[in-house]
Amino acid sequence: MQSYPKQTFALPALDGISPAQLAVHLDLYAGYVTNLNKLRDTEGDLMQDPERNAYALAEVHRRLAFEFDGMRMHEIYFAQWEGQPAPAVPVGPLAMALAQQFGSYEAWEHQFKALGMRRGIGWTVLYFDAKLQVFINAWVDDHEHGQLTGLPVLLAMDMWEHAYMVDYAPAKKADYIAAFFRNLNWSVAEQRFWTVAGQRFLKVS
Ligand SMILES: [Fe+2]
Structure with missing residues (x-):
């Protein structure tokens, strides 16, 4: 069976x-x-004998989403810092579209950061739903609970304590969130947005 590579x-x-x-x-x-x-x-x-291994298979399938989403969300996360930091460009398609829905880019960023400050471990995620042409800020518990089916992730901020506790105490996680944004290469999110929305979104704007 083909294995997933470590990126x-x-x-x-x-x-x-x-x-x-x-x-x-x-x-x-x-x-x-x-x-x-x-x-x-x-x-x-285990699938060699699924009836006999039913209990063990159930546990495998329970853990599959945790490990898969843990892998994929981190790939999305680290890719956002690749290259060099580049802040959101106010006239870029993504920032403009966010401003259209949230009132301003800053208003969206404020909401996204506030979501990251909630208690618990998980992810703050910006999704785009092409069906309604809307953005959704969402919280995902662990890596897999709360994912919105089929919606592409434009931005993912890891809010597990392991993401920041070497550098910041839990009470200072706002400083980690600030660092997350300072280091963002916003063009990665722009590219994701363009891939899923592209000219279609701009046409109806
Ligand atoms: Fe993480």
């Missing part, structure tokens, strides 16, 4: 996210890939 990321030196923090986090990401591949192998073995 590498072309990350610059980050402002407010230390190399030690990054190393810990990248190791955790690698663990999700390893565990996902193991789960898929195990599933293949």
Whole structure:
């Protein structure tokens, strides 16, 4: 069976996210890939006799979404820092579209950051629903609970404590959120938006 590869990321030196923090986090990401591949192998073995292995298979399938989404969300996350930091351009298609829905780019960013400050571990995610041509800010518990089916992720902010606790105490997670945005290469989110919405969105705007 084909295995998922561990991706590498072309990350610059980050402002407010230390190399030690990054190393810990990248190791955790690698663990999700390893565990996902193991789960898929195990599933293949257990499926030799699914009736006899029903209980074990149920556990494999329960964990599959956790490991898969853990892998994929981190790939989305680290890719947002690749290249070099580039803030949102007010006249860029994504910032303009966000401003149209939320009143201003800053209003959207304020809401997104506020969502990140909620208690618990998970992800703050900006989705785009092409069906209604709307953005949705959402919270995802763990990696998989609360994902919105079929909607592409434009931006994902990891709010697990492992994402920042090497550098920041839990009470200082607002500082981590600020660092997350300072280091963002906004053009990555722009490209994601363009891929899913592109000219269609601009036409109806
Ligand atoms: Fe993480």
